[in-house]
Every structure is written in C-alpha cells, then in structure tokens.
Amino acid sequence: MALKLPIYLDYHATTPLDKRVLDEMLPYFTEDFGNAASRTHAFGWKAEAAVGVARERIAKMINADKPEEIIFTSGATESDNLALKGVAEFYGDKGKHIITSRIEHKAILDSGKRLEKMGFEVTYLDVDQKGFVDPEHVRAAIRPDTILCSVMLANNEVGTVQPIREIGAICREKGVLFHTDAVQGIGRVDFDVQSMNVDLASITAHKMYGPKGVGALYVRRSKPRVRLVAQMDGGGHERGYRSGTLNVPGIVGFGKAAEIITHEWRDEAARVSRLRDSLYKKITSALDEVFVNGPWPVTDANGKVVRLPNNLNISFAYVEGESILMSLKNVSVSSGSACTSASLEPSYVLRALGVEEELAHTSIRFGLGRFTTEEEVDFAADLTVTSIKRLRDLSPLYEMAKEGIDLKSIAWTAH
Amino acid sequence: MAYSDKVIDHYENPRNVGTLDKNDDNVGTGLVGAPACGDVMRLQIKVNDDGVIEDAKFKTFGCGSAIASSSLATEWIKGKTIDEASEIKNETIAKELNLPPVKIHCSVLAEDAIKSAIDDFRKKQAARRESKT
Ligand SMILES: Cc1ncc(COP(=O)(O)O)c(C=O)c1O
Ligand code: FES
Numbered sequence A: 001m002a003l004k005l006p007i008y009l010d011y012h013a014t015t016p017l018d019k020r021v022l023d024e025m026l027p028y029f030t031e032d033f034g035n036a037a038s039r040t041h042a043f044g045w046k047a048e049a050a051v052g053v054a055r056e057r058i059a060k061m062i063n064a065d066k067p068e069e070i071i072f073t074s075g076a077t078e079s080d081n082l083a084l085k086g087v088a089e090f091y092g093d094k095g096k097h098i099i100t101s102r103i104e105h106k107a108i109l110d111s112g113k114r115l116e117k118m119g120f121e122v123t124y125l126d127v128d129q130k131g132f133v134d135p136e137h138v139r140a141a142i143r144p145d146t147i148l149c150s151v152m153l154a155n156n157e158v159g160t161v162q163p164i165r166e167i168g169a170i171c172r173e174k175g176v177l178f179h180t181d182a183v184q185g186i187g188r189v190d191f192d193v194q195s196m197n198v199d200l201a202s203i204t205a206h207k208m209y210g211p212k213g214v215g216a217l218y219v220r221r222s223k224p225r226v227r228l229v230a231q232m233d234g235g236g237h238e239r240g241y242r243s244g245t246l247n248v249p250g251i252v253g254f255g256k257a258a259e260i261i262t263h264e265w266r267d268e269a270a271r272v273s274r275l276r277d278s279l280y281k282k283i284t285s286a287l288d289e290v291f292v293n294g295p296w297p298v299t300d301a302n303g304k305v306v307r308l309p310n311n312l313n314i315s316f317a318y319v320e321g322e323s324i325l326m327s328l329k330n331v332s333v334s335s336g337s338a339c340t341s342a343s344l345e346p347s348y349v350l351r352a353l354g355v356e357e358e359l360a361h362t363s364i365r366f367g368l369g370r371f372t373t374e375e376e377v378d379f380a381a382d383l384t385v386t387s388i389k390r391l392r393d394l395s396p397l398y399e400m401a402k403e404g405i406d407l408k409s410i411a412w413t414a415h
Numbered sequence B: 001m002a003y004s005d006k007v008i009d010h011y012e013n014p015r016n017v018g019t020l021d022k023n024d025d026n027v028g029t030g031l032v033g034a035p036a037c038g039d040v041m042r043l044q045i046k047v048n049d050d051g052v053i054e055d056a057k058f059k060t061f062g063c064g065s066a067i068a069s070s071s072l073a074t075e076w077i078k079g080k081t082i083d084e085a086s087e088i089k090n091e092t093i094a095k096e097l098n099l100p101p102v103k104i105h106c107s108v109l110a111e112d113a114i115k116s117a118i119d120d121f122r123k124k125q126a127a128r129r130e131s132k133t
Helices: A019-028 A042-062 A076-091 A106-117 A135-141 A164-174 A248-286 A321-327 A348-352 A374-393 A396-402 B005-012 B064-077 B090-097 B101-132
Strands: A070-073 A097-101 A121-125 A146-150 A177-181 A200-204 A215-219 A290-292 A311-316 A363-367 B027-034 B039-047 B053-061
Touching: A019 A248, A042 A070, A042 A200, A042 A215, A042 A248, A070 A076, A076 A106, A076 A146, A076 A177, A076 A200, A076 A215, A097 A106, A106 A121, A121 A135, A135 A164, A146 A164, A164 A177, A248 A290, A248 A311, A248 A374, A321 A363, A321 A374, A321 B005, A321 B064, A396 B039, A396 B053, B005 B064, B005 B090, B027 B101, B039 B064, B039 B101, B053 B064, B064 B090, B064 B101, B090 B101
Parallel strands: A097 A121, A097 A146, A146 A177, A177 A200
Antiparallel strands: A070 A215, A200 A215, A290 A311, A311 A363, B027 B039, B039 B053
C-alpha cells in the first residue's frame, strides 16, 4: 500500500475521529437535532436519551459508580478549570491549600495561579528526572487546610504515567479530595476511579478518537460526595454544575469513542507500544548522542507501565528542534524547543525534569496512535535518521564535540 | 509556522557549509550565540592580501531561519572587502528572507557572526604585524 503523506505522529495534540464515531454522530446533526433540555416533545426526549447512553458509556469506561457522575463540558481545559475553581470555591471556608505538580497542563497551572490571586495557596510539587511525582511528597505536602490535590494521570510531553493509585490512597486516607487530568492516559493505560480513589477526573473526546470541543468532568457522588460551585451560570444544565445547551452530536461521539476504548484499549496499547519500541530501536541504533526524555524502560520493577505506550520524546544533541521539524516536513511531530514557541521559552515540562536547556532545544515528541502503521513508523524513523545526520553535518556543536571540545568550557555569548 | 520560499531554499540547499582552518592567519572565525539559547553560528572568512573575502563557510545550530540567515550571509560576503562586509545589516538579511518578527533575532545573529569573524581576522592581522616589528 502506498504511503499517504504527510504522516501524522502528533496524537498527543489531537486524534483523528474514528469513522465508527462519526457514523453515530451524524443523525444528531440533522434528523435528531433536538435540544436535550427540551422536555416537552420527542425531539428533546431523543436527544436526552442519546446523551444518557453516552453518559453511561463514559461512566463505564472509567468505572464510575453512576452515569450522573459525568458532567459534560467543552473539553478538558474547562473540566480542569471547573475542578480546581469549583472545588476551591465550595471548600474555601474549610481550607485554602491545594497541591499539584510542576508538569501539569497549563489549564491546571494557570487555574492554580488564578486561585493564588484569590487568596489560595498552591504547592507545586517537583518531579524527578523521569517526571514522576513521589507519592510521599504528596503526603508530606498535605496540611490540615489542604482541600484538593491534582496530579495528572499521564504527561502530554514526556509520557510519564504517575502513581495515581498511590497518590489516591494517600489523599483518601488524609481526607483530601483528589483530582486527576486523565486526558492523555485514557485508552492508553489503566484507569479506574474506584480502585484508584479518584474523586474528580478531566477527560476530553478529541484525544480519544472523538470530536473536538467536548469533554467531561467526573465528579464522585458518594464516599466522599464531592461538591462544586458552578463556574458557568445559566439554565442549570448538568444538575447545575455546568449550564449551557449540550453539544448532543459531540456527546454522542464522545460516548461511542468511550465504548470503543472500553473494548479495544488493551490490544491497541500493546500494538502501539510495539510500534513505538520499533521507532525507538531504529533511531537509537542509527544515531549517537540521542537521549530519551521521560521514563525508559517503559515498565517499572513490578511490570507496571510507566510511560504512555504511544509516546517517544527524544533529544537529538547538537541539532535544534525547529530545524528538525522543518526537515521532517512529511512527518507531523512537535518539539520542546524554544524556537517553536511564540514565547521563545523552552518547554517547562522538560525544565522541570532537569533536562538541560541545550538538550531541551533539541527535543522531538513522537505521538503514535490507533491509525499509525508499521510502514509509517519505518518511514518516520528513516527520515529522522537522515535528517539528523544532515543537520549534524551543519552543526558547529557536533563538529566541536567530535573534536573533543568540551562545549561547557566555552564562554558563550548568551543573548 | 510557514516559511518563505527563500528560507526553505537556503535550508534545503545551504551554501558554503563547512570549516576553514582556524589557525590560518588569513582566516577569521566568528562563533556567536549559545547552545542554551538554541542557536550557535560559526562563520569563517578567508581574506586575501587585497582585503577581499575570497571564501566563507558556516555551520549553524539553530532553527531554519538561523540556518538560512547564515547561509545567505556567507553568500553575500564572498567577493566583498571586509569593510563592505561589515556594513551588512541584519535588517537586509531579514528582508531578503522575509523573516517574521519572532525570527528577526536569527538574522541579528548572522550580522553578529560576520562582525565577529572580521574582528577575529583583524586581531590576527594586528598580532602578526606586532610580532614582525
Ligand atoms: C493533559 C492535558 N490536559 C488538558 C488538555 C486540554 O484539553 P482540551 O483541548 O480538551 O481543552 C490537554 C490537551 O491539550 C492535555 O494534553
Ligand atoms: S534559532 Fe531560535 S528562533 Fe531562530
């Protein structure tokens, strides 16, 4: 089969819609267009029923007790905002301390900053060199006035899968609510809100082969019953937690995507993991001075998967990330280099892992997924290897390093 | 980010990539930027007895715009006298390559690299004159 270019290897950014998802969504744009809040006629009932099915499927995917624990939102950014601000507003009288980590998504970090301005105190836990939050650091950070801890299930840049089960157990023991941004881990690693003692969880459809602009916040209703103050006022939809007419086709797609994941994720994760390992082998066997960012090996001593099966984040010493992207023009990936960002700041995630700036500039993130094929991986690996070799021929740093010059000994003119 | 055709052309077919002997008295070497900032340029000139740059080479660690800026710089300074070459401004490079505002600093670095190579050459010449007298 001929390879279709460009190849998409940026599944952390978003995923294509699964055709099976689209098929279920389509009628809800046209014939079954009703407003799920219309209680007076069949159009509304049909929409409401479809939303109910989706809610059940999503609840099942994460092993929630009841479908009512799923609150639909516009995506994980909104879910993260609602979780942090909603909990802070409700429990603010009880305490004003929140714990999170330095490598959370901006939706968490910036919500935290906002809350700090409103008089809350936020502890940003350090991570180790592989990106792990130490559960014992969570325990040590908990104070009598701590109301919430938020640690992501898996990181979107370096793929680190956090010890959510351990953190959940500590939070439960200490009576602190536990939120996780589960966006990147859903459908890729184990996730179960019961056994992991998760009280709130953010998910989004477009990272799991569903449509963009629809997500959910799981909010536990018993043991403990979590309360929130809505951040969007209006018609009182979603039991008052999130007003706004529901995106019925989007939610239907989200539900179908969840159903597919429930049945297929293990096989998919195994397949994608094999492809990722093959990409790693091909690249590292052909090039010197390449460094994986994040956990490697991908399982821990107990056999637990500690890196997203679809993630490979590599620094190619002595070649700058944006120039690599330019060379990989038929392979869509992303970089932690400053040159690719509007702010010209290198990735804060890599910095938190202690990756030196020199190496942060040279990092490339490969994100594989459901529709990635072996041929695509081979193509991407070959192109990466030839690109890096060519760019290293262009790199004064590579030449100097090969001559044995210690680059740290040079008085660079930082600018 | 979309690149101009000229940036892509220089990036894909960089002119004058390579290394001159930095110990040659007629060679000036400029090494500017910093690995931690994500860009380092090394630009070298070889100057003949008439003060004309007869060869120029570069190697660059940096984004496509930085590579293109240094490639263009070597192309422009070849055949010029060192005085003419030191007149080249980053604005001219940025304009020729259609660099967007966030990439202007890449062209600044190219200007710096030219200046630094010329400085190095002049210092070497001065040192040579001194050692003769
Ligand atoms: C970990 C994580 N959280 C939150 C988000 C935001 O999700 P959304 O695009 O649905 O707002 C993303 C996606 O960029 C993500 O990777
Ligand atoms: S080298 Fe960083 S933007 Fe050009």
